[in-house]
Amino acid sequence: MVLENxxxxxxxxxxxxxxxxxxLKIVSILISSKQCVKNLSEMLEASQPNISQHLNILRSKGxxxxxxxxxxxxxxxxxxxxxxxxxxxxKEVYSWQEK
Amino acid sequence: MVLENxxxxxxxxxxxxxxxxxxLKIVSILISSKQCVKNLSEMLEASQPNISQHLNILRSKGxxxxxxxxxxxxxxxxxxxxxxxxxxxxKEVYSWQEK
DNA sequence: TCATGAATTTAGAATATAATATTTTATGAG
DNA sequence: CTCATAAAATATTATATTCTAAATTCATGA
Numbered sequence: 001m002v003l004e005n006x007x008x009x010x011x012x013x014x015x016x017x018x019x020x021x022x023x024l025k026i027v028s029i030l031i032s033s034k035q036c037v038k039n040l041s042e043m044l045e046a047s048q049p050n051i052s053q054h055l056n057i058l059r060s061k062g063x064x065x066x067x068x069x070x071x072x073x074x075x076x077x078x079x080x081x082x083x084x085x086x087x088x089x090x091k092e093v094y095s096w097q098e099k
Numbered sequence: 100m101v102l103e104n105x106x107x108x109x110x111x112x113x114x115x116x117x118x119x120x121x122x123l124k125i126v127s128i129l130i131s132s133k134q135c136v137k138n139l140s141e142m143l144e145a146s147q148p149n150i151s152q153h154l155n156i157l158r159s160k161g162x163x164x165x166x167x168x169x170x171x172x173x174x175x176x177x178x179x180x181x182x183x184x185x186x187x188x189x190k191e192v193y194s195w196q197e198k
Numbered sequence: 199t200c201a202t203g204a205a206t207t208t209a210g211a212a213t214a215t216a217a218t219a220t221t222t223t224a225t226g227a228g
Numbered sequence: 229c230t231c232a233t234a235a236a237a238t239a240t241t242a243t244a245t246t247c248t249a250a251a252t253t254c255a256t257g258a
């Protein structure tokens with residue numbers, strides 16, 4: 001099934017958002033539990049602005065959502081289809097031949 | 100399930116290879132039928148060197164393979180898990196909420 | 199061998215991404 | 229109000245991608 005261009009661009013935008021180690025790890029953490037920015041930046045050993053920028057990219061694609069709770073902002077997986085996608089990826093990567 | 104970093108990098112490499120409209124379209128065409136570079140460049144209305152470069156990226160990740168047949172080189176999907184991934188993507192993108 | 203078509207390679211310029219450092223905004227405590 | 233902390237926004241720099249153009253390789257047929 002060959003897709004029309006518009007939908008195809010949409011999919012590659014989604015893939016591009018996920019195609020970064022830090023963002024992929026953010027997604028994998030958020031699938032397990034919602035987290036605030038500070039926790040994420042400590043877990044990932046990256047600066048707070050850096051994580052915030054990555055979260056912004058994920059949010060702009062509708063992958064994650066956030067909710068302010070007092071002074072902290074909690075992020076969570078917003079699009080359930082991303083969980084399916086992630087699970088397929090970690091399942092299929094086992095049969096992945098390098099090179 | 101949170102992955103270790105190495106596997107995570109591997110997955111994001113795979114996603115990065117697919118996260119380009121032209122390459123995604125190449126994959127979608129090759130899932131239907133093997134094709135030579137010239138055909139692909141005509142179908143996608145892109146230059147032959149450009150398509151050749153994209154094919155090289157897909158090949159370096161093991162996504163596609165190729166076989167020379169006389170003067171033409173035929174490309175085909177090498178990793179079957181990419182087909183599963185593609186099918187999930189076009190199925191899930193229907194429930195995709197923009198923004 | 200020469201010409202041609204198919205494909206790849208290389209070099210470059212233009213654009214896009216990503217990280218760091220800095221500043222700004224928001225919230226809550228005292 | 230002032231201070232401290234969390235988060236976001238901005239600016240800058242460094243790096244990576246992508247496309248175009250030109251040159252090169254490879255196979256085939258006249």
